[in-house]
Amino acid sequence: MIPPEIASQANFHSNDSTTVVAGVFELPASELAMEVWLQGDQAKPVFFKEWLTACFDRTLDFDVWEPAGACFEWIFTGPSGKVTLSLASDELVLQQSFHDSFYLNSPELIFDQDFEVPRKLWFQNEMSEFDGNTGINVHPEVKWAARRCALPSVVKSVRLTLAHNMEMAVWVNGEKMISQVCLQDLHHHQLRVSDISAKCSGRLLQPELRTVSVRVESDQLRQTMIGFGGTATPMAYAELSDAGKERFWQFVESYNLRIQRENPIAGELRETMDNWDDPDSAIPHYYGDNFPNGNISDFELNKEFLQRGGEVWFEYWSFPKWMVHDGETYIDEKGKERHGPLKVEAYAESIVNYCRLAQQKAGRPPHIVGIQNENSHPKVTYHAMVATLRQALDDAGFTDVKIHMSDANMLSGDSEWGKLYADGVTRAQTFTEKPETWEKIDYAATHMYDFQQYFDDPDHFDAPMRELHALYGDRPFLSTELCVNSPRYQMKSYRLALLMGQLIHKNLTLLDAAALLYCWTLLNVEQPSYAWTRSLLTIDRENGFDAIPSSHQLRVLGAWSRRIRKGMTRVELVHDHADLQMSVFIDGKGGQTVVALNRGLVAIRLDLEGIDLAKTKWVEEVSPYAANTVVRACQDPDAVYVIAPGSILTLTNVPLGQV
Known part of the structure; x- marks a missing residue:
């Protein structure tokens, strides 16, 4: 059994390949242009409904790639800003933007030279010259950390990863093209093209769930906390x-x-x-x-x-x-x-x-x-x-x-x-x-x-x-x-x-x-x-x-x-997966706490040996969306626990301290 809070972060399907289909897309989604406020006419975007995990690996696998001179954009958004991957003509651009401060407005658009009251109406300014967009924004935004490279004439796939070590990387047709440091948390992503004459369709892929076997050696004692x-x-x-x-x-x-x-x-x-x-x-x-x-x-x-x-x-x-x-x-x-x-x-x-x-x-x-x-x-x-x-x-x-x-x-x-x-x-x-x-x-x-x-x-x-x-x-x-x-x-x-x-x-x-x-x-x-x-x-x-x-x-x-309370002792464990960082603590009276951090790009299913999972009363999840969210676990030795990329699970029967 996967507790619901964990299952919601582990939308993975089982097949024999290393990746699974997470969605399909077709651009333009409608032959009719849609008018976006202050941006003019553009083709209707495709919005992927998933909440991205903290670390992720996503691939666009194209059946049709006919951009017809249009700019194709893969946009990832979060609380501080966004990341835009643009494919236009023969160039690929990876661009970060920030939008979380008034400071990101251009002062020239707000004040005149004497810093008196604004003289221009907000819709009369030339904000497009400042932010690089085709229209104007009604939110502060500044572009930051652009990387560019040549784009192949034929695009079969585009892959973007965001890893635990802050590296964001882009692959085209399986070849790594660009990477840069990205501290931003990204939650959603979408696709859009600048012209309805473009034709792009395919599948969104993500890595398949991996099972990791862990053997707990409870007789091998380490430090007491x-x-x-x-x-x-x-x-x-x-x-x-x-x-x-x-x-x-x-x-x-x-x-x-x-x-x-x-x-x-x-x-x-x-x-x-x-x-x-x-x-x-x-x-x-x-x-x-x-x-x-x-x-x-x-x-x-x-x-x-x-x-x-x-x-x-x-x-x-x-x-x-x-x-x-x-x-x-x-x-x-x-x-x-x-x-x-x-x-x-x-x-x-x-x-x-x-x-x-x-x-x-x-x-x-x-x-x-x-x-x-x-x-x-x-x-x-x-x-x-x-x-x-x-x-x-x-x-x-x-x-x-x-x-x-x-x-x-x-x-x-x-x-x-x-x-x-x-x-x-x-x-x-x-x-x-x-x-x-x-x-x-x-x-x-x-x-x-x-x-x-x-x-x-x-x-x-x-x-x-x-x-x-x-x-x-x-x-x-x-x-x-x-x-x-x-x-x-x-x-x-x-x-x-x-x-x-x-x-x-x-x-x-x-x-x-x-x-x-x-x-x-x-x-x-x-x-x-x-x-x-x-x-x-x-x-x-x-x-x-x-x-x-x-x-x-x-x-x-x-x-x-x-x-992990005072007096609990860590015990040794053995596994062979570098991205699983795990520890187990016991109190000698039946109390036990297991903490498992997944720093990788692939969800991990735990296969635990040497510990009685039937003792687990609570599961806590840590992720961008969960602040030690408590799930009442089924006390079942056959329970299945899945750790989403970039998240932490705590399996325990140790009660919380109370005021």
Whole structure:
């Protein structure tokens, strides 16, 4: 049995070929021209009724190709813009357009030179000269990223693919002609010709469903989970209405975001250490034209996390000036000169002070303390920080507070970014090379912002991940900060979130991550792209200052976080399909969660062995159209589960957390 929400995304028919017929077309659809408002007469288009999957492969297989000099267009539309594939005369053009901003209007069409009121009526302008169309648009639109090539005189087939790695490619007669990066999500597609004298007909083809056999080896145990979370910045939380705060905690519970990674005041901390949680001491983060929204503590907020069974982790980023030797310099691990080596005793004393205040105000000290977020030091300083901090915590009675190694910006020193910034492999070498230091470290950790350099080839990241794992061995690993911060990818794109889903999967299966933290769980910003890519939740100011998902990142992380609870253990599995990324977690009491991501262009039918599917109570789907949509599954060992291209299925009997 295929649950209806899954079946609706898997419109595949069975035959012996590698493709199946998804529809037929004939252009013009009517011999009569139709008048499109402001565009003039044109042949009636063909609209395909399907909702496209996130990743897709579609082919137009022509029986008749007689364009008669007309322009033939295959148009794909989505929330941000469109992609137009044009075949005219002897040229093929692949063109992206955007239509989601007033800015995309030409200013000359709106204002005169003195920026007074418009002098031309809107229908008197020459918008066609701006946007390249035969008529005018009544919506903002700008053409972008055109690629051209020669078109064969005879066209038998045209194929367009949109892949998980952001590549959009076009084949003509089976030969790859053009490719380009496309971040846009595309939902619908249609065909049209510019003249009714053209004659074009044929079939729309798509790949056939593929069955993948997976064997779960439940006796092969891996990491035991701590959980998921990130940083809910207190200044954003304070902006929420009462209803918004309630909604925030509903997200925390249902998405299991129970780890609050404290981002303390750092550089603005006074030497008297009396302003850890003073809102007036909060500093703006570096996200655009932002109000103070960054480094500050809120012990009442932390207390809420603790009372809901969560954890609080503490880690400095920058240090206040009084904590460094002002006027002196040192050379860090990347060979860069920096100001002021650390006063290690003052550093350790301040963390103990924070722990005492947390004990008093939140009810307990942080569960885990990081050595320092990202910033670099000489090796001798790192070793002194670990030894001094561990001794100071123990002397103060905080023997249960664990320590994780300093988490670097990047994972690999071989990446372009890793050559400039601190990397996790080099940092792990520093902490592990001295046994007396490493024995005081409870968790390995790093960030991995350089993964963005390999969005076009995510598996390139596997080798440095394995190199890092070999260094820390059986020490638990914490993935302490995930998000997208490259200027190239600042867009509200589902496939961008799907790439981050691949990073989540790789963290769990290649690094045995016991915890995964997004950069921010809640952030309030002015420029919207910081919410799209840095945060899971943001504030809906237009609807009562509510807490809402800021992009597709929440639903993708939720494919794992919602049903993988603290204490569950990952088990090994075996399959041979590169585009299926799958993991299984059990709790030892009959609870189990299976997460399967299909990054390919072909729908996958799961054939699972070694796990009791009759236990499955719920199926959750993640796609461009489904935000962790829950389907009550038939508890049937013969149930059929199909994963559409670019979607994620979670099969589970683990209930959601409740407020």
